Amino acid sequence: MDEIIIGNLVKGGKPTKEKVGINIRNLVLHGLVSGSTGTGKSKALQVMAEQLSEDGVPVLLADLKGDMSGFINPNLSPDSALRMKGMGVPYKPSSFKANFFSVGTKFVPIRMRLDQVDATLVAKILSLNQIQESNLKTAFMYAKSEGNELYDMAALRDTLVYLSKNPSAAPGFSKASADVILRQINVFLGSGLDELFGEPSIELPDLLKSGAINVVDL
Ligand SMILES: Nc1ncnc2c1ncn2[C@@H]1O[C@H](COP(=O)(O)OP(=O)(O)OP(=O)(O)O)[C@@H](O)[C@H]1O
Ligand SMILES: [Mg+2]
Incomplete structure (x- = not known):
């Protein structure tokens, strides 16, 4: 995959069939997703994480609000299927390999010596x-x-x-x-x-498993 698709171009307030993608090579650079509340920033990041995961690229996500948690369950909501149909995007709900980490023992504890x-x-x-x-x-x-x-x-x-x-x-x-x-x-x-701080220390290879979406609860 050369690029990941983040959505469809919106013209005059309506989504068109034209796809908006990011060249995967550019994802090594810094990026900023901005917008007022409810405009889809978190969803955009989820979509990026999922496509990277499908491509075997491990992802590390810092979750500040608990909204990065829906990777494991495939989204079977009829509304989503309808929306994707409207945009002309093939829709096959799938689940992703996700690991959940936290400071403390809520999830897998992140620790270092x-x-x-x-x-x-x-x-x-x-x-x-x-x-x-x-x-x-x-x-x-x-x-x-x-x-x-x-x-x-x-x-x-x-x-x-x-x-x-x-x-x-x-x-x-x-x-x-x-x-x-x-x-x-x-x-x-x-x-x-x-x-x-403590043992066992988290090791980098723990976060580099192919296609894993690693979510750190902050
Ligand atoms: N690409 C999309 N397709 C379908 N629905 C979407 C999309 N993006 C966002 N939504 C809908 O809008 C809601 C809010 O999106 P999201 O949580 O990504 O917003 P946000 O910009 O992160 O908001 P906040 O600033 O409050 O965190 C989602 O729960 C979802 O229902
Ligand atoms: Mg958000």
Whole structure:
């Protein structure tokens, strides 16, 4: 397939038989689907995801509102069949291979080990300033040199508590800075977002299965 069809051209408020497609090569670029509410943005994205899936291309979708959930059941509604007939598009309802992921255990949990995430990103997540970030990096390096695996935020907290009590173990480590990081970690642990970090880690091949539509519940 060279292009995916996103719909029919509308002229004078009425759909024509003329198809509107996107060259599949252009889908590696950024795109923007815009329009006021109810104009069909989500449907347009669904249609794109489904055609990519049919073509064996894996898709990753971030679902903010729960409206990316209808891939598995074929749409048998008579209205849809009628509309497709009106547009002159052959209509064969089908189901798609979809995987549903979430942070936490609502669906398949998306998790990654904390030490697989760059310390700079962890500092951003914890809203740290530059000095605190450099302390965080010191703690990461200390844990690595000791062979301690930082699976999750709780493991990082334990490392910071240890270094606060034994600052000589990691030259340059500041207890004052660690106190701030620990406070931020406690806020983070209370938010439920800490479920993002831990094992088993999601691996890229999990999302690259041929034609899979991967929906992440946000
Ligand atoms: N191409 C289409 N063919 C048939 N019906 C459509 C199409 N696009 C949208 N609709 C209908 O319009 C409704 C709203 O579309 P959709 O949810 O995609 O809008 P939206 O732009 O994402 O809205 P919101 O901003 O509220 O998320 C759909 O539930 C569907 O009934
Ligand atoms: Mg929408």
